[in-house]
Amino acid sequence: MQTRILPLEPDPSTAIALAAELLRAGEVAAFPTETVYGLGANGLNAQAVVKIFAAKGRPSDNPLILHISETKEILPLVSAFPEKAQKLAEAFWPGPLTLVLPKSGIVPDIVTAGLDTVAVRCPGSETARALIEASGFPIAAPSANASGRPSPTRAEHVLADLSGKIPLILDGGACEVGLESTVLALTPSPTLLRPGLVTREMLEGVLNEPVAVHAAVLTASNGEAPSPGMKHTHYAPSCEVYVVSGETLEAMAKKILRHSGEFEQGGRKCAIFATEQTQAFYFSKNYVIMGDRNNPESICARLFALLRGAEGAGFDVIFIEAVKAEGAGLAFMNRALRSAGFKFI
Ligand code: TXA
Numbered sequence: 001m002q003t004r005i006l007p008l009e010p011d012p013s014t015a016i017a018l019a020a021e022l023l024r025a026g027e028v029a030a031f032p033t034e035t036v037y038g039l040g041a042n043g044l045n046a047q048a049v050v051k052i053f054a055a056k057g058r059p060s061d062n063p064l065i066l067h068i069s070e071t072k073e074i075l076p077l078v079s080a081f082p083e084k085a086q087k088l089a090e091a092f093w094p095g096p097l098t099l100v101l102p103k104s105g106i107v108p109d110i111v112t113a114g115l116d117t118v119a120v121r122c123p124g125s126e127t128a129r130a131l132i133e134a135s136g137f138p139i140a141a142p143s144a145n146a147s148g149r150p151s152p153t154r155a156e157h158v159l160a161d162l163s164g165k166i167p168l169i170l171d172g173g174a175c176e177v178g179l180e181s182t183v184l185a186l187t188p189s190p191t192l193l194r195p196g197l198v199t200r201e202m203l204e205g206v207l208n209e210p211v212a213v214h215a216a217v218l219t220a221s222n223g224e225a226p227s228p229g230m231k232h233t234h235y236a237p238s239c240e241v242y243v244v245s246g247e248t249l250e251a252m253a254k255k256i257l258r259h260s261g262e263f264e265q266g267g268r269k270c271a272i273f274a275t276e277q278t279q280a281f282y283f284s285k286n287y288v289i290m291g292d293r294n295n296p297e298s299i300c301a302r303l304f305a306l307l308r309g310a311e312g313a314g315f316d317v318i319f320i321e322a323v324k325a326e327g328a329g330l331a332f333m334n335r336a337l338r339s340a341g342f343k344f345i
């Protein structure tokens with residue numbers, strides 16, 4: 001199969017209509033959202049959804065998110081839409097928040113991997129919402145990477161992983177957020193299953209109650225993952241990755257320099273993922289600046305693209321600086337640790 005890249009510009013409505021036509025014919029298509037690129041199919045058609053799992057090589061026990069273009073479209077998909085969920089939808093939709101709720105009978109089992117809950121989100125991206133609207137059904141869409149790889153934040157990343165396996169990629173340029181949506185379960189009590197840019201603090205502000213963080217967010221969970229799919233390896237580039245912390249920024253940088261020096265003596269090429277605040281420590285080393293550690297959103301936006309970049313440039317080892325695991329920093333640490341297979345020094 002030839003994979004076509006179709007730029008949204010200069011005629012977004014024609015490009016979106018073409019993608020919608022493919023989806024209505026039961027095919028898959030990749031499209032941009034504000035978080036990462038998604039690989040979409042008709043979420044109410046099991047035969048179409050099966051093609052998502054096949055193209056990604058995704059284990060069938062990892063459930064998908066259904067994307068809707070307006071809040072009211074959630075009603076047929078869930079058996080209950082509790083007041084807490086309504087409040088959150090009002091506050092954060094359209095946007096990077098996914099709600100896990102009890103599913104209705106029209107959601108195929110393949111979408112939820114047999115669970116009795118379904119994950120739903122109304123994306124902030126206008127392109128994504130226009131595509132859902134033009135298709136006329138909720139779009140099931142995981143991130144459009146090959147299973148286990150960093151999520152794609154540009155059309156070229158999708159092509160690198162799925163070329164020849166999908167018919168179309170709608171190219172809308174770089175995704176603004178760069179990390180996947182926040183996933184929140186509401187029953188029995190609000191629990192963050194995957195942190196994102198709708199932060200724990202923001203959720204607590206709207207719900208007026210504490211939001212728990214699932215243990216699997218910052219530690220390697222042994223079979224205790226919130227959904228069966230979350231136990232699978234994620235975001236892993238082909239190089240060895242370490243997340244490095246320190247009492248002070250200087251102590252952290254020294255640790256990175258010591259470890260990278262040891263690897264380099266062994267002939268291995270090391271990359272350092274630094275921040276604006278620490279770049280000066282790495283003079284004459286191979287480092288990139290992820291962003292400003294006082295503005296963790298900026299670091300989140302570039303992490304996946306930088307992982308793919310370092311891998312493409314032939315680095316063997318990547319050292320990622322840790323940041324404070326609060327606000328958007330929690331989402332960053334979750335993805336960084338997962339890409340490192342939880343190797344934390
Ligand atoms: O930002 C995003 O959410 C992107 C874009 C494309 O919308 N999508 C995305 O999908 O990241 P995916 O499949 O890569 O991640 C969905 C996550 C998985 O970790 C899955 O285990 C979890 O949501 N999930 C889905 N349904 C669930 C359920 N019923 N219960 C618990 N977790 C669920």
Ligand code: MG
Pocket residue numbers: 142143151
């Ligand atoms: Mg994914």
